[in-house]
Amino acid sequence: MSVGRDFSLQPLLDKLKSHSKLAETESQVILNLPVRVLEVQAHRDFVRLGETVDHACFVASGLVGRFGQNAEGVRQITAFHVPGDTPDLHSLMLPDATSGLQALTTTTILKIPHEALRSAIGRFPAVAEALWRECVMDAAILAQWALNVGRRDSKTRVAHLLCEMAVRYGADVEPSGTFAFPVTQSHLADATAMTPVHVNRTLMGLRHNELARVSFGKVEILDWNRLQEAGEFDRAYLAV
Amino acid sequence: MSVGRDFSLQPLLDKLKSHSKLAETESQVILNLPVRVLEVQAHRDFVRLGETVDHACFVASGLVGRFGQNAEGVRQITAFHVPGDTPDLHSLMLPDATSGLQALTTTTILKIPHEALRSAIGRFPAVAEALWRECVMDAAILAQWALNVGRRDSKTRVAHLLCEMAVRYGADVEPSGTFAFPVTQSHLADATAMTPVHVNRTLMGLRHNELARVSFGKVEILDWNRLQEAGEFDRAYLAV
DNA sequence: CGCTTGGTTGACCATGTTCAATGTTAGTGG
């Protein structure tokens, strides 16, 4: 939680380099992108639906949910974004937000001006490609999310989500492990298109079957293999 | 249905130009992209899950569904792609297919080699930007799809889908109109995460309320305003 | 403490599913 680390784009560079080739100069361009720091309290929306935006939001710490909502205001979370992610990188291509962003816990955002990004991609095609690929990987996750919500029953759905987050948090969950996932059961409900009550029952089921224990923002994987099976999880779509 | 038109990338250029600025040279680059023609019969998959792909598929005519499937093989269609679309443009950045593509009716695909696309975007940043934006617009639709499947009831869900397709087909459906949408009720079920039986009942409801009539691959909009209301439809996310 | 947020429980209920039959349409060959 050092201040210095929160304000660096190093995790962004690391992520880009994990899937795209960047020369030293290009890496420096990423690291030297100007940022404005924004601290967001838990449960606050920091990108509103319909808003036109002139910066991309990098998650330095905390957790953010990308969401849409129906006419009654009921939310569907369409993505969780962990530190290192840039939830609305796509805003660079489409500045009118059609999804909102909410902080699920206290979160530090680094706002990167579109202007600076545009300049970077204009001068360095490899940077453009890395960011484009980042957008595409996000979309691949979204497609699986739609599948999860549409065609899996509650137990499978929740298990799948836990598996995805375990891998994306880079938790060393090979046989078993624990990671911080600061969501409430209501957030899980919004992500899985269920009610909080049913999420609760489903989590109790997973606990009872000794697959995973989820409570107060922590996930404990009890049996990684059986959890993956229960969630029909195949990490291929995460490209890791 | 002239052969000449089926084999031209003009509709792709038109689409790109509708959202991105392209100079004359850049436009020519698009039009001169090499293609291989592929005719696909109805109900055939032409991009398999897990396959590694070396070309992007442009839809010249017909209709394609992008899909994922759960462990039992039940499909979730995550996007419909109409002529002019390029369903797996993202494969340029991520060549391992994590979604499949199926032809819903007899379809003509123009396969554009990644190699040619890579060369085009390497030489013309504006082309890269246009294609990147195309990917992002696709992802925006996907996010709404997840919302639709997750947080709307059956009637609203189907109505929303019909509205989306009406707009994307560019049907002049301002007060009322008809367009060809060659899907079966089973396809609609896979898209809306319902059963074919319930799709049938829902369509009958829409017909009974004189909102829309759907049958045998044709959609007749009876009351565009009320249909949009019923589907909670706001075209903003389509950026048109 | 008492308030607030989040988690747990129970009884009842509704939306949409399942399964299986029947109707309809368009296309094919005699």
Add this chain to the structure above:
DNA sequence: CCACTAACATTGAACATGGTCAACCAAGCG
């Protein structure tokens, strides 16, 4: 022009998954 077929659409009855509502519990914090 009609019989035959295959694919698609429609219907009904029983059922189940998950939703709703309302209460209660537990932990953290001023």
